[in-house]
Amino acid sequence: MRFPGGILDGPERELWRRADALFDRLLDEPEHTRQSRLLELTDDPALRERVRRLLAAHARSSGPLDQPPPGLPPPAAALAGQRLGRWRLEEEIGRGGMAVVYRARAEDGAEGQLAAVKVLTLGSLARDGRERFLREQQALLRLRHPYIAALYDAGVSADGTPWLAMQLVEGEPIDRWCARHRLDVPARVRLLLQVCEALDYSHRNLVVHRDIKPSNVLVDADGHVRVLDFGIARTLDGDEAATRTALHALTPEYAAPEQFTGMPPATAMDVYGAAALLYRLLTGLAPRQAAPAGEVIAPSKLLRQRAGERPDPAQRQAVARLRGDLDTILLKALAGTPEDRYPGIAAFAEDLRRWLQRRPIRAHPPSLRYRLRKFASRNRWQVAAGAVLLLLLAGGVAGTVWQMRKARAEAARANALAEESQAQLAYLESLLEMLAPGTEDTRHIDRTRVLAEATARARRELADRPQVLASVEMRLGLLAEELGEYGRAADLFDSALRRRRQLFGDESEATAEALAKSGSVRAYLSPRQPEEVLRRLEQALPVLARLAPHGQARVRALNALLAILAELDRYPQAEARLAEAMAVCDAPAAPEEACAALWANAGAFYQRTSRPKDALPHLERALETRRRLWGPEHADTLVVASRLGLVYAETGDPARGLALLEQVVQAQRRIYERPTRDALPALYMLSRLLAGSGEVERALALNSEYLDQLREVYGEDHPDSALGQTERGTLLFTEGRFAEAAAAYAEGVRIYRLVRSEAGTAIAEGNYADALREQGQAARALPLQYRSLEVLERVFGAGHPQVAARLGNVARTHAALGQHEQALRQYERTLEMYERHAREQQGGDRTAIAYVDAWRARSLLAVGRGEEAVATLRASVALLQDRPQPNPRLENEAFAFLVEAACRTGTGDCAALRAQARERLERPLPGIARLRLRQALAGGG
Known part of the structure; x- marks a missing residue:
């Protein structure tokens, strides 16, 4: 087998291969033990002599190994400046027993991209080495993870030298x-x-x-x-x-x-x-x-x-x-x-x-003693507080109050009772924090029963102390909200609000806090009360801004208002409230826990409005804060991590996003015994990312699980059910199951109309029209698409990516009706919007641009501009293939269009492209990609 700089054959080649293997082992030995270890490993004098030459060269080098030993063909100098694949090799940056590593720069694709190109030498002399090497690297190309040095590509040079290009670390x-x-x-x-x-x-x-x-x-x-x-x-x-x-x-x-x-x-x-x-x-x-x-x-x-x-x-x-x-x-x-x-x-x-x-x-x-010891070691303060609280509950709050009254004179009684109230609330706080569904350790506690008993006992024993009872009800209401007991939470917040109004009137911080919570929880009731949410929050916020401008209650209220305004498509108002809340959280001594929730919600808002790069810093800030406060696998931390996983995918790192969401869902399954609102977003987002990576069947299964859990948590006809149905339609559409997709989209339209989400209705209706077009009903689809486009332009603005996506689909429907000149004008407008958005996002993802361009090329072909169509499709396919993790649906659809255009215009590679299309059909592919490839092959040529 030939290598750069010379040829090794026969026994000498086998001897160097064995020497190389021993040398690689010895590099991990301390330097002073290598010679003695070599004597243990082999008694072959010729083999030892060659290993010693490798070790001597290693010792003389300025790097891991700088010069080859005498008698070994030097592979380094011959390759500097040469090109392997799309990589131009620059200086050597390292060498080991099996390879030489060069810094390299890409000359095709992502031009200027740096890599470490590893050129295999002696290691490839193993039996069937080159072929085995190629098989392995093709499998490893699919690994994309933030903690793995990415393998960009691999191959074998003209002289038989195997090489691979890796991320330069x-x-x-x-x-x-x-x-x-x-x-x-x-x-x-x-x-x-x-x-x-x-x-x-x-x-x-x-x-x-x-x-x-x-x-x-x-x-x-x-x-x-x-x-x-x-x-x-x-x-x-x-x-x-x-x-x-x-x-x-x-x-x-x-x-x-x-x-x-x-x-x-x-x-x-x-x-x-x-x-x-x-x-x-x-x-x-x-x-x-x-x-x-x-x-x-x-x-x-x-x-x-x-x-x-x-x-x-x-x-x-x-x-x-x-x-x-x-x-x-x-x-x-x-x-x-x-x-x-x-x-x-x-x-x-x-x-x-x-x-x-x-x-x-x-x-x-496992043993009870061991588990109790571990629990006490990590919860020393809580265990102590819980023990005291259990004593309080056992004796009854009323008994404690009686003892305090008996022990203190009338003049000191007020202060003593105030101190006692604070102590009781502190103990209650510690117990409820341990009961909240935060970790796997608390998974099996019957929180619903504990919550019901705590509520009844508090109302019975604190009936003559309304101020303390109102505070206890507020804290119990927060716990009920975390548990998904929204009806009970609303009852507790409403009760606390009534007591505080009677005690303090409307112009007090305590009343405004209760009013804001009694409002925000109504977003989760069934049926929902979005206008009542807005009314109560808008009443509470001016009071909180005057009396507690930097307080936790104000941040929570602003956060809830941001969420409901975004859900109702009132984006300018939502953005103004977000800016107000951000100013509070950027100030010194901001309430950290409430601000972490705000940053998470800000990320969700920017993601909803197609600004994932704006979402990224807010979500990372929220995740870092929650990890520090509660640990990496706390329920609240996982909620942020799930949102961040989707944003990673949307900002060009789908593998990192998918890996993070897989971890989140596994952790949430360990924590929760029954569905909860906090675990729902991760299921939805994981389903989306799996579909994007080609695992559509698993995505559909998760989507079904998501919709079932939504109904259990919120009841029927919740806005998120509309979102889930619309996503289900998209998954079915991706599989080429257009009639089923149309039914799912129609259900999404029904729920969005019911909850009065204008933008949601428009998006789902536009998607429904797409499914009609694919079933041959383009004339019926077109007016629905124009209605959807009009609404989205009004809600988001004329140049928004949501509008661009809808306009591109309108163009496809015109093309389906044979109106290609009109379709081309709309494709051009669509591309202008996407290009502007990519510039605003400072080099954003260009996948959508390449995909729209592929569809535009079909209309170019239809109007007789065949050469331009083929050139456009070649560029689109190259861009879609060059993604870190290509979308199998989009890339294969564009390739199918290329086969169709190349064969209809008679290019020289028509037969080769058709062969590639048949080979692609042997792989697992989304249904719609298979459909497009079959259509291209059926077109002849």
């Missing part, structure tokens, strides 16, 4: 990064959890890494990991024989025991590798370096042994952090047999998160 190996920043144990665990996220994502895409080690995990300047070198990774659907050929590349210190026996790839190998890496981060040694002969030493025990008889305080503290649960987690993950380890990387990561949160770990044998 500026970072430092994870162990060095931890040491340089002197991270404590929890910080190192949190960093390892990023690695687990990446591996969990790759496993869900059926790819196992199998070589997790410090040099394959870099940390960038922002503290984010990038997992590199899936070069020996295997797909779980690959064949076992091919797997064994890559065995030479594993790193012994971090490889699972079964890898040495040539077992097929399995996720348990990466569980072991991730645990071995964490072991290294916590102890400074890999497990096999700590105990070369056999059983893994518990990390805390290893630290004690290395610290000696007189450990310093830092060493003692590290041992204490590792002892117990963290020892247990690592020993389970590093078990000698796969069945004794965690069932997957997600389970390993979950136990690490539980350790960080001082919650019971799954690896620990």
Whole structure:
């Protein structure tokens, strides 16, 4: 096999291949032990001599390996300046036993894009190396995750040299990064959890890494990991024989025991590798370096042994952090047999998160004593407060009041009762926070019963103290709202409002707070009362602005008003209220919890108005605040994360968005035993992203689950049901099931009209018209589409992306009626709107532009402008294919149009394009993409 700079054949080639494998192992050894380790690994003098030459060259280099050893063909100098695929190679930036790595710049596609191009040398000499390499990299191209160094493309040069182009990562190996920043144990665990996220994502895409080690995990300047070198990774659907050929590349210190026996790839190998890496981060040694002969030493025990008889305080503290649960987690993950380890990387990561949160770990044998100890360790104050509150409830509030009256003279009684009231409210607050559905630990508490009993008891025992009772009802109302008990919440808020009006009148902060909450909860009743929501909030806000301008109640009221105004399509009013609320939250000493909810709602508002880049900073700010306040898997944190996942997808990172939403839905399933409004958005958004990635059947199943849960939470005919039905229509449309899509859209129109959402009605009606057109009813569809277009122009403004989308569909209907000149004029207007929006968004996603241009090309073809049509379609297909995660529906539809146009105009590649179309039809595709491809092939040519 030929390589840059020379040829190696026969026994010499095999000898260098074996030397390369040993060299790669020795690079992870401390430098002073490499020679002795080499003597252990082989007794072949010729092999040792070549490994020593590789090690000597490595030692002389200014980088990982700068010059090849004497006698080895030099691959580096010959390639600088050359082109591989679309990449022009620049300077060499690294070299290892199997490859040379160059900085490279793209000359096609995303011009100027930088990459690290890895040119395989000796490693590709393995049996069937080139073919196996190509099969593997095609599978790995689908991995797109924020913690994985992306693989852009791969190939084989004209002289047979395999290469791959990866994301260029500026970072430092994870162990060095931890040491340089002197991270404590929890910080190192949190960093390892990023690695687990990446591996969990790759496993869900059926790819196992199998070589997790410090040099394959870099940390960038922002503290984010990038997992590199899936070069020996295997797909779980690959064949076992091919797997064994890559065995030479594993790193012994971090490889699972079964890898040495040539077992097929399995996720348990990466569980072991991730645990071995964490072991290294916590102890400074890999497990096999700590105990070369056999059983893994518990990390805390290893630290004690290395610290000696007189450990310093830092060493003692590290041992204490590792002892117990963290020892247990690592020993389970590093078990000698796969069945004794965690069932997957997600389970390993979950136990690490539980350790960080001082919650019971799954690896620990279950016992009531252990669980109580863990609960008390993370909730010391709450446990103490709860104990006192239980005593208060057992004795009765009235008994406590009687004792206070008896113990104090009349002159001091008022102050004492005030102090007592505050104490009771503080204790109640602590108990209710523990009862709120925030984490998996509180999943099985019967909150509805507790809430009902607490309400009855408060009203019975505090009847003669209306001020205290009103405050208790407000807090119970907030809890009922969190639990989805909206009728009970409205009753509690209304009762508190009546008491406060009688006590303080309308011009008081306390009354205005109760009025605002009694208003905002009416958005969730069945039937809903949107106008009453507006009326009560508009009454409460002037009072709150005067008496508590920077208070939590004002921010909550503004947030609720923003939501209802946006839902009613009153966008200018909503934006004005948003600006008012933002001014409060940007001021010093702003109420952090209420502002986190506002930032989340601001993100939802900007997303609703097709400004995802404006939404992004608000959602990230909300997520960071909630993670800090409540932890990453609290229910309120997950609500923001779900919204952020969709925005990531809308701003050009669909893989990151999809991975985040998958995590959110899994966590919410653990927390909630029954449907709740907080879990509904994640189901809806995950369904949308799955459809965009081509998993339409799973998207439809989630959509059905979403609609069922909506009915259980809100009853029939809620606005979100209209949204869900409209999305269902789009999923069915994507599958080419146009009659079913029309029925779903019609149901969306019905509900939107019922709840008086003008914009929602217009969008759903326009989509219904699209489904009619695809069923051959273009003449019936056209007036509906013009009515939809008129409404959307009035609501959003003439140049809005929603208007552009509708105008493009109007053009398609004119084309379906044979009115291509009119269709072309409308396509041009549509493209102008999208181009303007992309400029305003500073280089926004151009997918919609390419897709509209593909449809425009069909009309160009129809009016005799064939060459222009073909050129336009080639550009559209290239742009749609060049996305980080191409949309399979849009890309294949555009390709089908290209086949049709190329064959009708007689281009030279008609036959090749038709062959590609037939090959595409053998893949899993959305139904409408299959339909377009079949139509193109049926067109002849």
